[in-house]
Amino acid sequence: MELRVTRTRRSGAERRREILEAALAICLEEGIAALRTEKIARRVGLSPGGIFRHYPSKRAILTALTEELLARLEAATPKEGEPLRWLRAFVVNRVRAFQEDPGLRLLFSPEFEHALPRAAKAELKKNLRATWNRLVAAVEEGQRRGEIRGDLAAEELAAAVAALVQAATQPLLAEAIRESDPERVWQTVRDLLTR
Numbered sequence: 001m002e003l004r005v006t007r008t009r010r011s012g013a014e015r016r017r018e019i020l021e022a023a024l025a026i027c028l029e030e031g032i033a034a035l036r037t038e039k040i041a042r043r044v045g046l047s048p049g050g051i052f053r054h055y056p057s058k059r060a061i062l063t064a065l066t067e068e069l070l071a072r073l074e075a076a077t078p079k080e081g082e083p084l085r086w087l088r089a090f091v092v093n094r095v096r097a098f099q100e101d102p103g104l105r106l107l108f109s110p111e112f113e114h115a116l117p118r119a120a121k122a123e124l125k126k127n128l129r130a131t132w133n134r135l136v137a138a139v140e141e142g143q144r145r146g147e148i149r150g151d152l153a154a155e156e157l158a159a160a161v162a163a164l165v166q167a168a169t170q171p172l173l174a175e176a177i178r179e180s181d182p183e184r185v186w187q188t189v190r191d192l193l194t195r
Contacts, residue, residue, distance in 0.1 A: 083142030
């Protein structure tokens with residue numbers, strides 16, 4: 001009696017997802033400089049050239065990884081709401097996102113940004129600028145309504161909020177924030193905004 005081993009073929013979409021997850025793991029474990037297509041292929045069980053059936057280059061992998069991480073970050077950004085409600089959702093959702101998905105830290109890494117192709121770098125900056133503009137607009141609207149203190153410029157208050165949230169991207173602070181209750185982080189931000 002002959003035993004046959006059958007292998008399950010993965011769809012192209014599944015393989016591309018595996019490749020991105022492997023690239024992300026390598027970046028987090030070893031740093032962006034260690035990212036090589038051969039390492040990615042080894043992690044997902046492809047031949048060194050097999051990876052190019054799914055992505056034409058390492059630059060294409062980095063572009064797709066940036067798009068994926070930006071989509072994850074955008075999912076943690078509220079779309080609309082009253083200023084203080086929007087700011088609360090922004091802070092709590094972002095802190096939770098960084099707690100649950102350490103890969104998001106890459107988006108704020110100068111090393112990662114430097115490694116990106118020009119178009120991916122531009123998309124990253126565009127996304128971060130749009131989030132900044134929404135943050136400033138929420139603070140300004142809260143100031144107009146008298147819900148947020150007016151003794152500091154909206155940009156200064158937005159920068160303080162962003163700094164508290166972005167602390168989750170820093171390796172040394174990420175541990176402390178991972179242990180933090182996102183609601184406590186929001187309480188600190190609210191005290192800063194409304195004092």
